[in-house]
Amino acid sequence: MNNILTPREKEIFQLLIDNYRTKEIAKKLRISEKTVRNHISNVMQKLGVNGRASAVVELLKLKELSI
Amino acid sequence: MVSKIFIQKSLFTVLLMFLILTLATIPIINNNRVLRTNLEIRDNEYTPTNYVYLINQDHYFVKVGIHINQKKKAKLIPNIITYLKIDNQNIPNNLNGYIPKKAKLLNYKLEDDTISLNFSKEIMTSSKEKNKQIVAGIVYSLLEIKSIKNIEIMVEDKPIDNYPKKLNHRIGINQIYNLKKRNNIQRVTIYYLDKYNTYYLPITKYINSKKSKIEIIMEELKNPEEKNVISPLNNNINLINYREEENVLYLNFDKKIEEINRQEKEKVMNTILYSCFANYDVNIIMIEIENQTLDYYKRGES
Numbered sequence: 001m002n003n004i005l006t007p008r009e010k011e012i013f014q015l016l017i018d019n020y021r022t023k024e025i026a027k028k029l030r031i032s033e034k035t036v037r038n039h040i041s042n043v044m045q046k047l048g049v050n051g052r053a054s055a056v057v058e059l060l061k062l063k064e065l066s067i
Numbered sequence: 068m069v070s071k072i073f074i075q076k077s078l079f080t081v082l083l084m085f086l087i088l089t090l091a092t093i094p095i096i097n098n099n100r101v102l103r104t105n106l107e108i109r110d111n112e113y114t115p116t117n118y119v120y121l122i123n124q125d126h127y128f129v130k131v132g133i134h135i136n137q138k139k140k141a142k143l144i145p146n147i148i149t150y151l152k153i154d155n156q157n158i159p160n161n162l163n164g165y166i167p168k169k170a171k172l173l174n175y176k177l178e179d180d181t182i183s184l185n186f187s188k189e190i191m192t193s194s195k196e197k198n199k200q201i202v203a204g205i206v207y208s209l210l211e212i213k214s215i216k217n218i219e220i221m222v223e224d225k226p227i228d229n230y231p232k233k234l235n236h237r238i239g240i241n242q243i244y245n246l247k248k249r250n251n252i253q254r255v256t257i258y259y260l261d262k263y264n265t266y267y268l269p270i271t272k273y274i275n276s277k278k279s280k281i282e283i284i285m286e287e288l289k290n291p292e293e294k295n296v297i298s299p300l301n302n303n304i305n306l307i308n309y310r311e312e313e314n315v316l317y318l319n320f321d322k323k324i325e326e327i328n329r330q331e332k333e334k335v336m337n338t339i340l341y342s343c344f345a346n347y348d349v350n351i352i353m354i355e356i357e358n359q360t361l362d363y364y365k366r367g368e369s
Contacts, residue, residue, distance in 0.1 A: 019250045052249040060273060063229050067254040
């Protein structure tokens with residue numbers, strides 16, 4: 001389970017839990033909103049979960065994110 | 068003549084039996100002692116020198132007072148690790164350790180506020196959940212040593228997978244994830260009492276909340292959401308306000324906190340103090356009643 005997230009995915013999820021919205025993340029990382037959504041969707045698929053909150057829970061458990 | 072020898076032999080046998088029985092009933096005196104419960108510390112001549120986290124019968128970590136006859140901080144480390152081993156005979160029957168019996172502490176180092184440990188490969192098991200438990204228990208137990216802020220764990224000179232190099236309270240203990248949304252996430256560690264009213268039981272909760280950590284702690288201690296814990300704090304006690312200034316957390320309560328009896332007061336104060344020290348990077352907690360200073364507590368001395 002090492003490095004389940006790519007650096008970009010990790011960056012996006014870290015911003016998500018820091019209360020950034022999709023639009024704000026896109027602006028900050030200079031990518032389109034659609035790309036942000038794709039990254040989030042890829043992560044949810046990798047983890048086998050539905051919804052961003054469930055993905056955050058799994059990533060916290062896996063120590064991929066920290067608060 | 069025969070009967071005289073017989074009487075002498077019988078007397079000798081009785082004396083020998085008495086001696087054996089007497090010796091068998093005297094407990095073996097160890098330098099290291101475990102206190103049966105945290106809540107009888109004041110009545111015990113062996114006041115705790117340290118605290119460790121052990122697993123109770125419901126598989127939760129609980130905070131347990133132990134007595135180690137060792138003043139040098141570095142030498143405490145292997146003693147504490149011994150307490151955390153599975154089936155350690157020095158701990159109460161209803162508690163257990165979690166470090167595999169065959170695991171060895173190969174070497175260790177104490178530098179400033181960081182302890183570095185290097186274990187043999189047996190420290191890690193095939194179960195990820197058990198490995199998480201081992202890491203959390205070691206980290207929380209060693210962070211109880213005064214002025215220690217970070218723990219590094221190596222396995223045969225290599226850092227453990229999936230963890231940052233320096234470990235501290237941020238890793239959480241007895242974690243509960245209760246997230247409904249991905250934003251406004253708070254990590255709060257709250258010390259309750261276990262359901263047997265014997266040991267303090269910490270739970271790290273991940274919740275969605277815009278409230279401050281002390282507000283969450285007080286709400287949880289008044290009305291615990293979890294089933295396997297109890298709290299000595301009743302609903303009447305109110306925290307009027309609080310502030311954090313220069314390494315000190317001030318908690319200003321109303322007068323109802325004075326109405327609690329002495330024994331309950333100790334439990335109430337400990338659950339609040341342990342919870343606050345786990346969440347705030349302060350060295351002193353000042354207790355006030357309606358703005359008048361009542362008492363203060365230093366980290367590691369409450």
